[in-house]
Amino acid sequence: MKKKHTYSLLGAVLGAAIAASGCASSTEQGAAGSSSPAPAASEAAKPAAERTMKDALGHEVKIPANPQRIIGSYLEDHLVTLGVKPVAQWSVSNGKSVQVYLQKELNGIPTIPSDLPFESVMSFTPDLILVDSAEQVAGDKYAQYAKIAPTFTVGSGVNNDWRQELLTVGEVLNKSAEAKKALENYDLKVKDAKEQLQKAIGTQSVAVLWVTAKAVYVPNEKLSSGDVLYRDLGLTPPDEIKEISKTATANWNPIATEKLAQMKIDHMFIVNSKGVTKEELLKDPVYAGIPAVKNGHVYEYDQSASWLYTGTIANSQMIDNVMTSILKK
Numbered sequence: 001m002k003k004k005h006t007y008s009l010l011g012a013v014l015g016a017a018i019a020a021s022g023c024a025s026s027t028e029q030g031a032a033g034s035s036s037p038a039p040a041a042s043e044a045a046k047p048a049a050e051r052t053m054k055d056a057l058g059h060e061v062k063i064p065a066n067p068q069r070i071i072g073s074y075l076e077d078h079l080v081t082l083g084v085k086p087v088a089q090w091s092v093s094n095g096k097s098v099q100v101y102l103q104k105e106l107n108g109i110p111t112i113p114s115d116l117p118f119e120s121v122m123s124f125t126p127d128l129i130l131v132d133s134a135e136q137v138a139g140d141k142y143a144q145y146a147k148i149a150p151t152f153t154v155g156s157g158v159n160n161d162w163r164q165e166l167l168t169v170g171e172v173l174n175k176s177a178e179a180k181k182a183l184e185n186y187d188l189k190v191k192d193a194k195e196q197l198q199k200a201i202g203t204q205s206v207a208v209l210w211v212t213a214k215a216v217y218v219p220n221e222k223l224s225s226g227d228v229l230y231r232d233l234g235l236t237p238p239d240e241i242k243e244i245s246k247t248a249t250a251n252w253n254p255i256a257t258e259k260l261a262q263m264k265i266d267h268m269f270i271v272n273s274k275g276v277t278k279e280e281l282l283k284d285p286v287y288a289g290i291p292a293v294k295n296g297h298v299y300e301y302d303q304s305a306s307w308l309y310t311g312t313i314a315n316s317q318m319i320d321n322v323m324t325s326i327l328k329k
């Protein structure tokens with residue numbers, strides 16, 4: 001699933017969930033769309049001179065010495081990690097859905113549509129535009145954005161490595177030391193959590209399901225939440241996720257009902273976007289044979305959690321969720 005398609009899926013699902021829940025959290029999200037812009041640079045920003053850097057698509061981009069009005073749609077996790085507030089934040093569903101897990105830091109930052117319409121970008125008068133993949137600047141989009149402000153494409157792939165993205169954003173913003181330190185701290189957190197989980201549950205299988213009104217999705221074991229659970233924490237995926245991951249390129253992939261019913265999951269996380277309670281959800285016979293359901297090892301999170309995203313902050317919050325749910329910490 002290309003990032004463009006990921007945005008569309010998130011928009012459709014989150015939009016439907018908002019309607020079903022009566023616009024839950026609308027107060028917080030509404031505020032995010034109505035307040036005045038906040039400065040883009042952190043107070044601790046170091047003095048720097050204008051530099052020319054080559055982006056992922058080979059463009060020679062003049063990076064301002066100290067950009068104050070940055071647009072970095074879907075790169076907000078990295079920006080917040082580096083102590084930088086963008087002038088606008090990613091959103092879908094006409095600004096109703098934002099990355100809720102970042103709102104402690106981004107509350108009050110206006111929203112911008114995920115597809116970055118030319119007029120919307122121009123209205124924020126940015127002095128630096130960061131885009132996370134070639135998909136966002138397909139066609140003549142790059143040329144349009146470059147007329148507004150220096151435009152730097154961070155990655156060329158569909159699913160860029162989030163660690164490298166953070167390092168690249170850090171380099172562009174003259175915050176390489178902060179980016180490296182954030183990764184060091186994350187790796188220490190991973191190491192500690194992995195050791196505790198291995199002692200507690202060993203090779204018991206763990207899975208996360210994203211349940212929507214129309215389908216149930218599981219992550220690729222190498223991407224998104226799968227990357228955190230299986231690569232970072234070393235947890236054991238069910239056979240069905242291993243099988244799907246052999247050919248899947250999407251972050252999240254639909255799983256057939258018959259496959260879902262066969263899954264041997266010992267610890268099951270549910271990202272509930274269906275608009276029903278966990279109890280109502282688990283009444284569906286498809287879940288009856290899953291060991292986690294039988295043994296009371298089902299842990300529910302809603303769409304405000306970070307499970308659908310990736311980055312230092314998103315992944316750290318996922319690890320906190322895992323530790324709280326499985327180890328009761």
